[in-house]
Amino acid sequence: xxDCDVIIVGAGLAGLVTAISLKKMGIDSLxxxxxxxxxxxxMFGGILFAAELQDxxxxxxxxxxxxxxxxxxxxxxxxxxxxxxxKLYSRQWAEDASCAYTVHxxxxxxxxxxxxxxxxxxxxxxxxxxxxxxxxxxxxGVQVRAEKAGELETLHGKIVVxxxxxxxxxxxxxxxxxxxxxxxxxxxxxxxxxxxxxxxQQVNERFGLCAQEGCGIAAFGEPNNYCRGVGFVxxxxxxxxxxxxxxxxxxxxxETPIYDMxxxxxxxxxxxxxxxxxxxxxYTAHMIAEDDFFHPPKRFGNGVLVVGDAAGLVNMxxxxxxxxxxxxxxxxxxxxxxxxxxxxxxSASALRSYEKRLKGSFIHDDLLYSQRFMDLLTVCPEWRRTxxxxxxxxxxxxFTPQNRAKRKIIRDIFRRLRKEIGLFRFLxxxxxxxxxxx
Amino acid sequence: MKLVDKLSLVKRxxxxxxxxxxxxxxDARLIHCLCHLCPAQVYACNEETGALIIRHENCLECGSCRxxxxxxxxxxxxxxxxxxxxxxx
Numbered sequence: 001x002x003d004c005d006v007i008i009v010g011a012g013l014a015g016l017v018t019a020i021s022l023k024k025m026g027i028d029s030l031x032x033x034x035x036x037x038x039x040x041x042x043m044f045g046g047i048l049f050a051a052e053l054q055d056x057x058x059x060x061x062x063x064x065x066x067x068x069x070x071x072x073x074x075x076x077x078x079x080x081x082x083x084x085x086x087k088l089y090s091r092q093w094a095e096d097a098s099c100a101y102t103v104h105x106x107x108x109x110x111x112x113x114x115x116x117x118x119x120x121x122x123x124x125x126x127x128x129x130x131x132x133x134x135x136x137x138x139x140x141g142v143q144v145r146a147e148k149a150g151e152l153e154t155l156h157g158k159i160v161v162x163x164x165x166x167x168x169x170x171x172x173x174x175x176x177x178x179x180x181x182x183x184x185x186x187x188x189x190x191x192x193x194x195x196x197x198x199x200x201q202q203v204n205e206r207f208g209l210c211a212q213e214g215c216g217i218a219a220f221g222e223p224n225n226y227c228r229g230v231g232f233v234x235x236x237x238x239x240x241x242x243x244x245x246x247x248x249x250x251x252x253x254x255e256t257p258i259y260d261m262x263x264x265x266x267x268x269x270x271x272x273x274x275x276x277x278x279x280x281x282x283y284t285a286h287m288i289a290e291d292d293f294f295h296p297p298k299r300f301g302n303g304v305l306v307v308g309d310a311a312g313l314v315n316m317x318x319x320x321x322x323x324x325x326x327x328x329x330x331x332x333x334x335x336x337x338x339x340x341x342x343x344x345x346x347s348a349s350a351l352r353s354y355e356k357r358l359k360g361s362f363i364h365d366d367l368l369y370s371q372r373f374m375d376l377l378t379v380c381p382e383w384r385r386t387x388x389x390x391x392x393x394x395x396x397x398x399f400t401p402q403n404r405a406k407r408k409i410i411r412d413i414f415r416r417l418r419k420e421i422g423l424f425r426f427l428x429x430x431x432x433x434x435x436x437x438x
Numbered sequence: 439m440k441l442v443d444k445l446s447l448v449k450r451x452x453x454x455x456x457x458x459x460x461x462x463x464x465d466a467r468l469i470h471c472l473c474h475l476c477p478a479q480v481y482a483c484n485e486e487t488g489a490l491i492i493r494h495e496n497c498l499e500c501g502s503c504r505x506x507x508x509x510x511x512x513x514x515x516x517x518x519x520x521x522x523x524x525x526x527x
Contacts, residue, residue, distance in 0.1 A: 034515055040523040041499060105527030126518045146518055167501035169515070183505045190502045192477045194444070195526040239526070248502055251475055258477050259441050282526045283444035285477040285498040287505070 001124055004030040006337055007142055007157035009129045009170060011038035013048075014308025014326040015163030016112045016123075021056060021334030023119045027341060030155070031116070031123040032144060038123065039109025042165070043193060043286040046102045046234030046241045047216055049324035052331065057115065065111050066101035067236035068214025069094050075318065076270065077388040078221040078231075083270035084392045094213060102214050102234045102241070104195075132160060132174045138302030138347065139174070158346045159303050159337055163330070166289040166309040171297055176306060180295040185248035189229060189288040189316065192258050193243030194266075196278035200238040206274045207235050218320065219244075223265030225254055226385040228377045230320070231265045233274070240275055242266060245288055288322075289314050293371035299358065300351040305333045313358075315366045317373035317436075325363055332357040372435050380429055382421070387429065390420055445478055445496055453520040456494035457513065458503070464490045464510045472503055498522060 006022060008015045011033035019029045035041040047070055054061045071094045074087040093099045113123050126146065133141040133154055141156040164170050166188070171177050198206070207215050219231035229246035244262055251258060266275060291297060291312025299306045307313075308326035315321040336354040340346045358364055377384055394413045402409065417426065458480070464472075469490050472481040478498045482491040499521055504513035515521070 034518065036519065036523045039527055041521070043524060043527045106524045107526075109527075128515050128518050150518075167499075167504075169501075169513075183501075185506055188502065188505050190475070190477065190500060241526075248475070248505060252471055252506060255474065257474050259444075280439055280444060280447060282447050282524065283441075283498075284448065284522070284524055284527065285500040285502075287500050287502060 001030065001122075001127070001144070001146070001153070001155060003141070003156040004028060004122075005158045005341060006030070006161065007032065007155055007159075008161045008163060009142065010163035010165060010308075010310075011035075011113055011123055011125070012042050012109060012163060012165055012308065012326070013112070013323055014310075014330045015161070016109070016116050017053070017056065017327050017330035018161050018163060018307060018333050018337075019121045019123075020112075020116050020119060021331050022337060023116070023121055024056070025334065025338045027334075027338060029121060029161075030157070031113075031121060032127045032129055032142070033123065033125045034128045035125060037106075037110055037125050038113035039106040040125075042105040042109055043191075043284040044105055044323070045191070045193070045232050045243065045245075045320060046236075047320070047323065048101045048103045048108065049099070049321060049327075050101055051099065052324060052327040056327075056331065060115055063111075064101070064103075065107045066103050067239075068102050068209070069212055070100040070102065070216055071209075071213040072215040074215060074217045076217055076219040076221075077392065078219050078223055078268055078270060079389055079392050080222050081269060082392050082396065083219075083268075084388065084395065085270075102216070102236050104236065129164075129170060132170065132304065139304040159305065159340065159351075161333055161337070162304065162306045162310050163308050164310045166287040166314075168289070168297070168310045171306055171310055174301070174304065176298040176301060176304070181291065181297045185252055187290050187292055187312075188248050189245040189290050190248055190251060190258060190285065191243060191245035191288050192262055192283070192285045193241055194262065194280050195236070195239050195241055195282045196275050197239045197281050198275070198278040202278075203235050203238060203240060209235065218318070219265070219271075221385070221388060223268060224261050225250075225256060227251065227254065228374065228384070232320075233271065239281060240278065242271070242275060247290070288316065290316050290370075290374065293367050300348060300354050302348045303346050303351075305336065305351055305354055307333045313363060313367070315370040317370045319366075321366070325366075328361065328363060329358060332361075369436075376433055376436055380432055382425075382429055383433070386421060387426075390417065441479060445498075448498065448522050449525055450522045451520050452495045453517050455517070456492060457516045457521075458492050458494050458497065459512045460490050460492065461510050461512060464507070468507055468510060472507060475506055476503055
């Protein structure tokens with residue numbers, strides 16, 4: 001390892017895309033990764049939104065090791081015995097090859113790192129970055145430990161890009177997160193996931209998929225004890241990724257451990273038949289960044305930029321977008337670094353344009369949307385249980401033949417709405433939620 | 439399938455030294471919270487002494503415990519070459 005103008009901490013999606021974008025602009029960088037190989041410590045729900053990556057890689061994108069192309073997305077509310085779902089199937093998504101894919105991060109990240117190495121980028125696995133090195137009030141490099149209990153080594157660089165992920169130890173140590181923006185139970189989601197092997201044919205049959213087609217299910221409600229969080233199922237080629245994420249703040253109040261919630265999710269009558277008989281191949285856990293929009297971490301400083309999850313760029317609403325935000329932020333960072341190195345000014349005022357680029361893009365708006373979504377679930381807990389439970393039972397009542405006039409059944413339902421939720425309370429809920437829908 | 443069996447599915451190299459340390463005698467309420475929160479049962483409570491037991495070899499490196507018990511735990515990444523290596527991820 002030798003000094004380099006740009007040092008990137010973390011060989012995940014954001015880190016590698018930064019390195020590749022820089023290389024394409026003729027700038028060398030050094031990528032440091034703490035795992036045995038890129039992707040060794042990574043885990044995600046399952047969908048890679050790849051349009052920007054395709055744009056960056058061009059021809060090279062074609063041999064990406066994906067599992068399936070997402071052609072349907074489903075949102076489900078699960079009560080103990082029932083499920084209310086909304087499912088979109090779009091053939092358009094399959095034809096538009098730049099859309100969304102399920103991937104295994106261990107395979108995908110290694111492939112992306114391989115692409116980067118072919119371009120001439122140096123990637124060093126098994127290197128732990130202990131801290132940033134400061135000189136004259138600016139970041140001048142990183143302190144690394146490459147071997148177990150080995151000596152600390154200092155690497156010098158003009159700009160350090162932090163792409164360390166949701167468990168943002170370094171950004172905290174570097175003072176880019178203050179008291180308001182540091183990692184807290186209210187802005188971190190704990191997620192666990194199992195990869196269950198079923199065989200390709202079984203996955204196709206149980207999820208109603210043709211070859212290569214994939215689906216993603218997001219489930220709310222009973223499985224995660226009506227906490228703020230989501231259960232998810234994603235289809236891979238011959239396996240299924242199933243897991244759930246719960247806000248740490250809510251999990252602290254719960255007596256049920258998250259692995260028991262996952263077990264309950266797996267045994268829900270709507271989910272169980274699809275994974276029955278499968279064998280678990282891996283069980284992993286990871287945090288998801290859900291940083292407060294109004295108290296974000298500092299994403300730039302003198303000689304330092306923060307990208308991807310470490311910068312809190314996650315849209316945790318219905319969309320569950322993070323991979324695309326990681327890629328786009330990485331490309332913004334690369335452009336910013338390119339401009340900074342050209343002028344020779346790597347101070348915070350020069351790197352500020354990274355933040356400007358983020359604010360000028362859809363990312364800023366989407367993060368606000370995500371914040372409003374989470375806030376709504378906080379101030380209107382009715383959306384987590386009371387309301388959807390009512391919808392489920394109302395629909396059940398409506399579609400159960402009862403030898404009574406349908407008009408009377410509808411009247412009963414309205415009567416129940418008035419009694420169980422209250423008409424005024426319901427209208428007020430809708431009013432409070434207007435910003436999510438319009 | 440029990441959690442112990444699931445944890446054994448994860449490929450890992452266990453370091454002799456723990457990457458998690460507790461600072462002071464940890465509050466019983468926090469111990470209870472840690473035991474329930476950890477997705478890998480790293481934490482347990484010694485029933486006789488009420489002290490916190492840390493089984494770092496179980497750790498999946500999510501970092502949640504540090505977020506929740508910032509004041510009573512020091513959590514570092516496992517040493518280079520140690521800890522989990524996801525085969526799927």
